[in-house]
Amino acid sequence: MKDIAKRVFEVEIESLQHVAGLIDDTFTGAVEAILAHTGKVIVIGVGKSGLIGKKIAATLSSTGTPALFLHPGDAFHGDLGIISSDDAVILISYSGETDEVLKVIPFLKWNNNLIISLTGSATSTVSKNSDHHLNINITREACPLALAPTSSTTAALVMGDALAIALMESRNFQEEDFARFHPGGSLGRKLLTRVKDLMRTDNLPLISKEASFTDVLLSMSEGKLGMVIVGDRNYIDGIITDGDLRRALLKNQDISKLSVADMMTTNPIIVDETEFISQVEALMMEKKITNVLVGKSRQIVGVYQIYNQ
Incomplete structure (x- = not known):
């Protein structure tokens, strides 16, 4: 056969x-x-x-x-x-x-x-x-x-x-034209939906620069985003992902000596809430990340997670 x-x-x-x-x-x-x-x-x-x-x-x-x-x-x-x-x-x-x-x-x-x-x-x-x-x-x-x-x-x-x-x-x-003819499909939803429609805005895992390693770990676990945000909604200093956490531990296994500044990424990607999901996910795939902050400059309004659908 x-x-x-x-x-x-x-x-x-x-x-x-x-x-x-x-x-x-x-x-x-x-x-x-x-x-x-x-x-x-x-x-x-x-x-x-x-x-x-x-x-x-x-x-x-x-x-x-x-x-x-x-x-x-x-x-x-x-x-x-x-x-x-x-x-x-x-x-x-x-x-x-x-x-x-x-x-x-x-x-x-x-x-x-x-x-x-x-x-x-x-x-x-x-x-x-x-x-x-x-x-x-x-x-x-x-x-x-x-x-x-x-x-x-x-x-x-x-x-x-x-x-x-x-x-x-x-x-x-273009893709946007194709999506207009396929509004009921997953592709249509992805091409026509904007970040603001799917981003998470509540209970964001925010921590201060002075937070302890334990605080970081607890906030990351409770936030369920695989990351924490250092700062507040009006001004963020950076983010700490679970990958940042692992890399910091490999360099220094004494958690009492680990500070937020040692672990955080100070230039995280921030996207505008009006951008299309398709464009943002293409960027995330390129950067090999699963979360992006949503806002302008250092002010944020939410977090978009690529697997939240």
């Missing part, structure tokens, strides 16, 4: 490499044409190509290009009305001769729609009637009987992803 799985991967990778080699200026033309259109993108296909089409439409929509999937069967029964003349239409048919897809073309021509096709034949009826043809011709299907669409649907899917990403980068689509 493992050998079969590996063979499928190898065959599909081989086909994708072949399709990648077929990409030419037509791809650029298709992207530029979609960008020039003010309407949405309609993706059409049947069977397995239809399933791939749904995913392509979803990816386009979530990356800044409004799109929807239309089944040609529904189109024949009144749904052609959703296609405006300023819409671009992507037709997916590996053979390029799928009857249901061919029947849609006369309307698209009459409606002056931009037609982009994904087929495995540059001489097919669908490709010949397209403004831009993207060749997804594969070397072979992964199915040993060459019956079940496997490599061909993967090629169509990846070509759709390539279109979506090219459009996304052309539109300068």
